Amino acid sequence: MDTLRQLGIFALASRMKRLAERLKTEASKVYRDRGIDFNDSWFLAAWMLSQHDGITASEMADKLGVSRPAISQMAAGMHSKGLITYEKDAEDGRRRRIVLTRKGRETVTALEPLWKDVSDVTTGVVNETGVDFLSGLAGIEDAFDESSLSERIEERNRR
Numbered sequence: 001m002d003t004l005r006q007l008g009i010f011a012l013a014s015r016m017k018r019l020a021e022r023l024k025t026e027a028s029k030v031y032r033d034r035g036i037d038f039n040d041s042w043f044l045a046a047w048m049l050s051q052h053d054g055i056t057a058s059e060m061a062d063k064l065g066v067s068r069p070a071i072s073q074m075a076a077g078m079h080s081k082g083l084i085t086y087e088k089d090a091e092d093g094r095r096r097r098i099v100l101t102r103k104g105r106e107t108v109t110a111l112e113p114l115w116k117d118v119s120d121v122t123t124g125v126v127n128e129t130g131v132d133f134l135s136g137l138a139g140i141e142d143a144f145d146e147s148s149l150s151e152r153i154e155e156r157n158r159r
Contacts, residue, residue, distance in 0.1 A: 027118050036110055037081060045074035045098070047115070049084065050108045054097045056089070083107055 004011045004018065027040035038046070048060050055063075057071045064071075075098055078084045083104035089095035100108065126133045147155075 023118075023122070027114075030114055030118065031111065034110075034114065036107060036114075038083075038107055038111060039077060042074045042078050042083075043115075045071060045078060046083070046100075046104075046108055046111065049098060049100050049104070050112075054087070054099050056095050056097055060098070078104065 004015050007014075024040040024043075027043070028038070031038045031040070044064055044066065045060065048055065048064060052059075052063075057068055057075060061068045061071045075084060079086075081103075082101055084098050085101050086096040087099050089097055
């Protein structure tokens with residue numbers, strides 16, 4: 001018996017979190033099985049740095065649409081493994097830029113083909129369902145961007 005499935009849409013956030021954790025755990029296993037010491041929880045930061053090395057945590061958070069503390073947590077994990085370092089911003093010494101170290105660049109280079117594998121396999125699984133999952137997800141995100149859950153509940157209770 002899968003309680004979250006039984007709860008239906010009421011448990012949507014919990015089911016999505018469970019799926020995300022499952023995918024991240026499996027991706028981390030793929031990396032580990034290939035001798036790469038990398039936690040998939042750092043994926044967004046590593047990918048962003050591969051595209052925009054030397055970005056600040058705030059810039060990264062804005063580009064990815066995630067919280068600054070989430071970026072700081074990813075960066076702390078990557079820093080503890082020697083994958084990134086921090087450099088003072090040339091224009092504003094109070095700001096720190098996140099930069100891939102040599103080890104970080106080598107790790108990202110090793111991860112890139114695995115990221116493609118993860119993407120290809122996940123795409124295949126999603127396509128097998130026959131559901132346009134990403135369009136549906138984008139629609140939900142857009143709807144909540146337009147009017148949040150709490151705003152919608154307040155509006156509903158006013159009627």
